[in-house]
Amino acid sequence: MVQILERVQAHYENREMPFGKVYVWTPAAVALECDCGESVTLGATSTTSTCGRCGADLSTFAYGIRERQGRLPDELTHPWFYDAKERAQQHERDEAAYPKGASWRYDDITAATDEE
Numbered sequence: 001m002v003q004i005l006e007r008v009q010a011h012y013e014n015r016e017m018p019f020g021k022v023y024v025w026t027p028a029a030v031a032l033e034c035d036c037g038e039s040v041t042l043g044a045t046s047t048t049s050t051c052g053r054c055g056a057d058l059s060t061f062a063y064g065i066r067e068r069q070g071r072l073p074d075e076l077t078h079p080w081f082y083d084a085k086e087r088a089q090q091h092e093r094d095e096a097a098y099p100k101g102a103s104w105r106y107d108d109i110t111a112a113t114d115e116e
Contacts, residue, residue: 002056005039006031010072012079019094021087023080028065032058 010028014021029043036054044066049059075082 001035002051002058002061003033004030004061005033009068009076010044011076014079016090018098019091021080021083021090028068030061030065032061 008026008029011026012023013026014023027043027045029041031039031041033039034051034054034056036051036056038051038053040048040051040058042048042058042062042065044062046062046065049062050057
C-alpha cells in the first residue's frame with residue numbers, strides 16, 4: 001500500500017514587480033511513501049509508474065494528477081483575468097512610488113533619447 005505524504009494542486013504563483021505581476025506555473029505533484037519505505041514524488045508528466053525498490057504500481061497516482069490538472073477552474077489557470085481590480089490598485093501605488101522622471105519608472109522606450 002502507498003501512503004500520500006503531500007499533495008500540491010497545480011496553480012500559478014504571482015510575483016509583484018513595479019508596474020505589474022509575473023505569473024509562474026507550479027504543476028501538480030504528489031509525494032508518496034511506499035510500504036517498503038521508498039519516497040517518490042510524482043507530477044503530471046512523471047514517467048515513473050512503479051516503485052524503484054519493490055515494484056508497486058504508482059501509475060494510478062500519476063493518472064489522477066493529470067485528470068485533476070485537466071479540470072482546474074479557470075480562476076486557477078488564468079488568474080490574470082480575475083485580478084484586474086487588484087492590478088489597477090497596484091498601478092496607482094506604483095504611480096505614487098515612482099513619479100514621472102524617477103529613475104525606476106518605466107518610460108516609453110520608443111521615445112528618442114539624447115544618447116543616440
